[in-house]
Amino acid sequence: MPYFPLARLGCLPLPFVGVFCGLLLATSSTALAQANAAVTGTVASQAGVAIEFATVTLHRAADSTVVKTEFCDEKGHFLFETVGGRYLISAAQVGFGRFWSPAFELTAPKLNLPAITLIASQATALKEVTVTARKPIYEHFADRTVVNVADSPLAASATTLDILARAPGVTVNASDNLGLRGRTGLLVVIDGKRVPLTGTELGDYLRALPAEQLQSIELITNPPVQYDAQGGAGVIAINLKKDQRLGTNGSVNTSYGRGRYGKFTGGLALNHRHKTFNAYGTYAYTERRGFVRLDFDRGYSATPQLAAAHSIIDNDQLTYLRSHSGKIGLDFTPSARTLVGVSVNGLASQTQTTTQNTTVVQSAAPEPTSRYTSAVAQDLNRPSGALNLNLRHTFADSATASALTADADYARYHTARLLELNTNFEQPTRPTTRLDGDQNSTLTIQSLKADFSQPLPHRARLEVGVKTTQVISDNSVVFMRTSEGTRTFDPLISNDFRYDENVNAAYVNLRGSVAKTTLQAGLRAEQTNTLAETEGGDSRERHYVQFFPNVLVQRALGKQHGLALSVARRIDRPSYGQVNPLRNYFDATSYRSGNPDLVAQTSYNFEVTHTYRQKFSTALSFAQTDNPIVNVVQPSPDGGRLVVNRDVNLSTQQYFALTITAPLEVAKWWTLYANGVLYYSRFRGSLAGTELDRGKPAFLFSANNSFSLPHAWTAELNGNYQSPEIWGFESARGRGQVTAGLQKSLWNKLGTIRLNVADIFYTTPIQSTSTYDNFTETFRSAQDTRVVTAAFTYRFGNSKVTAARKRTAGAEEELRRASGQ
Incomplete structure (x- = not known):
């Protein structure tokens, strides 16, 4: 019986294509046809000298609301294109007092204002002053924390996974599962596009993406309904670099780090921005060698087939990663209010690993009963690419105008894994065996979405949107x-697996303010259709519709205090890798396999936040999760001493947390961003005859120190700690790290050198114990994380202009406001 015929053909539904193209043509035509009024003028000093790059702002006369901002050109000239109305003009520049114009009425097609004269301030008339503006590494907002990676000396030669592991409230476990404030289940997006990977697959992807490509990372704990409902713990939004300067600009960077092995990164960025278009491109090459040391201690209870036993396993693994990553794009602005863009990005990585494994099995006595060694060679290739077409349009030159955005996306992720596993049996003596694997996986994602924002009376705003996504995951593996x-x-472990997923979503969101209260209320509906098919096996088909409300209320309690309440429902659907039953062998003793029986976990999330002086925040959180997905290890159904790593559903998880965030200015040259999370998680469920009802308090702490030093030096010292915690059947020991870096600007900020040392005290190795009635496992994982790095970046081109002169309140900015940024 045919299922998802459009997905089978790799096509998106034709009605959505028609809607997208219609919106694109209609709004572009409307934008080109509209005629704007204009206001122009000049800015000069008392001596009559034109002031280049003076900031001129257009305000509404009624309430001084900012409409848009421009920079003066080399002749001190500025121009605003807007609609008729009553306005004010303000002008400012470092070293001068701010100027305010009288209110004026804009009715004619063009209005020339009298010349503006800025008067030098007394502070700068006495002596020369050097002003250096630097964005803080960490910024805290009501619903998110922003990590400005591009300004951090610790980003040199680091991977995106390294940066995340140091971010406030973020944890990475031995299986590369990301957590935020003590919870797993995160939606990871790069430039607004979902990364459809989890666990080790996501970890490998983020290791191959160098931090030099990143502009910022946003840790969003209460995402609005504009985001997919995926991600019970929140959203990690990764934003790649995109040059905003006019003219032709670029940068080159290179870095080399050394732990036990070397790590090299080199890259290039080019950008050409004109008033009507912007073309850009980036490329980075990474080559990283490292090691992984894995030690296992496993205990097996007696079964009808096997006696009780104990095994000790040592794995020494060498890794060699090479990756190429890049992005090219073009933005075209047919009018001041319309932007049409296209971008293509790709990441191709190859990871070669060699593992030497030694396994000793002992009886309960204990006496050695068997010993074997194995050599494992794996060659993993992961090319991926994505194409995006987008439209941004506002229907008037106003910060509160109606706005429309539309996106069409196509992404393809491919995995090719070759395995060679040779096992030599020493006790008792048996013939040497060899297992060869050839595994291929292709994941294709197609999506269309449109968002519309409409202002309402009384400072309210209505936002609506629709989205459809089609996913096809084709997998095959052959073992010899x-x-x-x-x-x-070997037909028992060779097979083909296909997974199809279709999600159709629509949302409505209302925002508004009354007196000292701000309210945001939204509802998102998502229809999900899935089909999992194994060749020669059963198929599993699911169809369901779920609703995801989101409410945020903020209240100002005087000038110093604020209170916020948020309530949201979210979902975590199993990833395509988590439901894939095909095997991936780690060594001769264990393999990874998905679970086609997994169902989505859903959660209700509640949070109350108190803010003091718009800086210090204290939050109390509670979450109830049904069918939580946890990672487990169990003896394989194949028998023997083989172990399988997979994900299962438990019954419930309850989560309580207290989060404290304190950005402090210790001194004029020293800022501290401190974040602490005290939490308690309780799990209930059962697996392999083991009933689970356990919980334990735990805490996370991170402190990032930024120092402004003489002679254009800056420094950063980052420390974080994760206390011992319980996660399902697993109990993990505490771990943390300390990282320090230095940075200096050269040649009028055209060049930058960076030096850093990661994991100074080598405290990141992970140790954990999983306990069941029939089986226990303790493991320790250590990697090549203590690394000393030197890096250099050089920027070229029109470096004086730091931003595009057109700062129209376009749809892109409107969406950022809708997201609480």
Whole structure:
């Protein structure tokens, strides 16, 4: 019986294509046809000298609301294109007092204002002053924390996963599962596009993406309904660099780090921005060698087939990663209010690993009963690419105008894994065996979405949107066994698997303010259709519709205090890798396999936040999660001493947390961003005859110190700690790290050198114990994380102009406001 015929053909629904193209043509035509009024003028000093780059702002006369901002050109000239109305003009520049014009009425097609004269301030008339503006590394907002990676000396030669592991409230466990404030289940997006990976697959992807490509990372704990409902713990939004300067500009960077092995990154960025278009491109190459040391201690209870036993396993693994990543794009602005863009990005990585494994199995006595060694070689290639077409349009030159955005996306992720596993049995002596694997996986994602924002009376705003997504995951693996010179196909572990997913979503969101209260209320509906098929096996088909409300109320309690309440429902659907039953062998003792029986976990999230002086915040949180997805290890159904790593659903998880955030200015040259999370998680469920009802308090702490030093030096010292915690059947020991870096600007800020040392005290190794009635496992994982790095960046081109002169309150800015940025 055919299922998802459009997805089978790799096509998006034709009605959505028609809607998208219609919106694109209609809004572009409307924008081109509209005629604007204009206001122009000049800015000069008392001596009559034109002031280049003076900031001129257009305000509404009624309430001084900012409409748009421009920079003066080299002749001190500025121009605003807007609609008729009553306005004010203000002008400012460093070293001068701010100027305010009288109110004026704009009715004619063009109005020339009298010349504006800025008067030098007394502070700068006495002596020369050097002003250096630097965005803080960490910024805290009501619903998110922003990490400005581009300004951090610790980003040199780091991977995106390294940066996340140091971010406030973020944790990364041994399986590369990301957590935020003590919870897992996160939506990861790069430039607004979802990364459809989890666990080790996501970890490998983020390791291959160098931090030099990043502009910022946003840790969003209460995402609005404009985001997918995926991600019970929140959203991690990764924003790549995009040059905003006019003219032709670029930068080159290179870095080399050394732990036990070397790590190299080099890259290039080019940008050409004109008043009507912007073309840009970036490229980075990464080559990283490292090691992974894995030690296992496993205990097996007696079964009808096997006696109780204990095994000790040592794995020494060498890794060699090479990756190429890049992005090219073009933005075209047919009018001041319309932007049409296209972008293509890609990431191709190859990881080669060699593992030496030694396994000793002992009886309960204990006496050695068997010993074997194995050599594992894996070659993993992961090319991926994505195409985006987008439209941004506002229907008037106003910060509160109606706005429309539309996006069409296509992404493809491919994985090719070659395995060679040779096992030598020393006690008792048996013939050497060899297992060869050839695994291929292709993940294709197609989506269309449109968002519309409409202002309402009384400072309110209505936002609506629709989105449809089609996903196809094709997987196949072939295993061949060789023993005593005979090579045979293994049909028991070779197979094909296909997973189709279709999600159709619509949302409505209302924002408004009354007196000292701000309210945002939204509802998102998502229809999900999935089909999982294994060749020669059963198929699993699911269809369901769920609703996801989101409410945020903020109240100002005087000038110093503020209170906010948020309530939201969210979902975590299993990823395509989590439901894939095909095997991926780690070594001779264990493998990873998905679970087609997994169902989505859903959660209700409540949070009350108190803010003091718009800086210091204290939040109390509670979340109830049904069918939580947790990672477990169990003896394989194949028998013997083989272990399978997979994900299962438990019954419930309850989560309580207290989060304290304190950005402090210790001194004029020293700022501290401190974040602490005290939380308690309780899990209930059962697995393999083991009933689970356990919880434990735990805490996270991070402190980032930024120092402004003489002679254009800056420094950063970052420390974080994760206390011992319980996660399902697993109990993990405490861990943390300290990282320090220096940075200096050269040649009038055209060049930058960076030096840093990561994991100074080598305290990141992870140790954990999983306990079941029939099985226990303790493991320790250590990697090449203590690294000393030197890096250099050089910028070229029109470096004087730091931003595009057209700062229209366009749809892109409107969406950022809708997201609380």
